[in-house]
Amino acid sequence: MTDSQVAVITGASSGIGRAVAEELSKRDYKLILTARNEGKLKKVADELKAVWIAGDLTNNEVQNKLLDVSYQKYQRCDILINNAGMIAGGTIEAIDLAQVTEMVRVNVEAAFRLIYLFLKDFKPKNRGHIINISSVMGTKVRETVGAYSGTKYALEALSEALRLELAGTKIKISCLEPGLVMTELHRNWEVHPQISMGITNPLQPADIAEKVWYILNQPEHVSIPRIMVLPQEHKI
Template identity: 35%
Template sequence: MVAITGASSGIGRAIARALRPLGARLVLNALADSELDALREEFGADAAIVAGDIADAKTGQELLAAALGRFGCAEVLVNNAGIFRNGSADAIDLDAMERMIAVNFTAVVRNCYLFARAMAAQGSGHIVNLSSISATLTTPGCGVYAGTKRAVEGFSEALRIELAGTGVRVGVIAPGTTDTDLFDRVPGQPRSSNVAVRKLDPADLADAVRYVLERPDHANIPHLRLYSADQRH
């Protein structure tokens, strides 16, 4: 059983596509919009679809309930959902910043704790949190986004240590610039501003998730960075 947040497109959907042929039983989360229909059409009865804003506390609870109710266990959680908002100190949209923190960090923490409790009770499980190159390298106007990703990494490491010996593994995957619609969803932010000579494909990140999950039970990858070979910043 693999629960994936933000599964309607980009990296989340690529992860679902990569794990499905391996026999993964999927619980997929996405916002309640037209993208859900595409998920249902592609994955059909093989997956449980949980519609809802991951920043809403009840959505994480419903994700876990779907995993336990449909498949009887909580084996893997991939916290992939994320949004990007930026702006200078004198013009930044504070409400947008709060929304980003809620999606990129608060929801990750909540989901991790919900699933970790169930996983610890069953004696096994694996949590993979998606971070970003921005956790260690940021630019003016992107401090809050970078802060959310750095916070995810710090939290994930603390949780990994806390859960050591319980059978529950925790790790982070930090991608460089990837060809997704993350920037397309930002008002006034053109896709061309997402600059790299050659971007990663979402499938590259899906392969990384698969690699992390396929390590033997006694091995855990706490942090994996994956950048384009052309990434200079």
């Protein structure tokens, strides 16, 4: 068994997930990375000497594999970073319903199922940390992002209920709520939010990765249930 802590990171092929993997790799964590795009994922994993599992996270087999592989390779698992996600934009009356379904399945259902699975491992050990990459949109709403906000509000509610259920144990749950971060998340948008919101200096993925490390690097008695991180000029 390795002495290093082992972290499973979803959505590690790009953006925030990739940056979190880089940050934790620097800190000597062993990593299990997952995403759909095998080429991009393998490149990140090779650079960081991490284990990778390519597949769609809405697939139950992929979800089950993450913990299994962590034990096969390292005989332990300490941290789950629920980061994989997508955004479907549009007014409530005109949004593409197929995209909304896909978004709910990855942002909410897959995250919930992973929490459910990992708790079965964390509870008997009385140890572990789950970090959900939520969003500032998990605490506020705006026109045309109501459906996305709904998925992040769901993640926040689930996390808060779980925090109450876990109080008194040594298992921690945290939500990280970024504002606009420069990643591929908005690649299909006609007008990038950076333009529509007039943000000249948005967050970078490394800003969020550093906060993940901050959350993890707390004494045992300190819990950080939620932390919001915004670009200074983000008027939201």
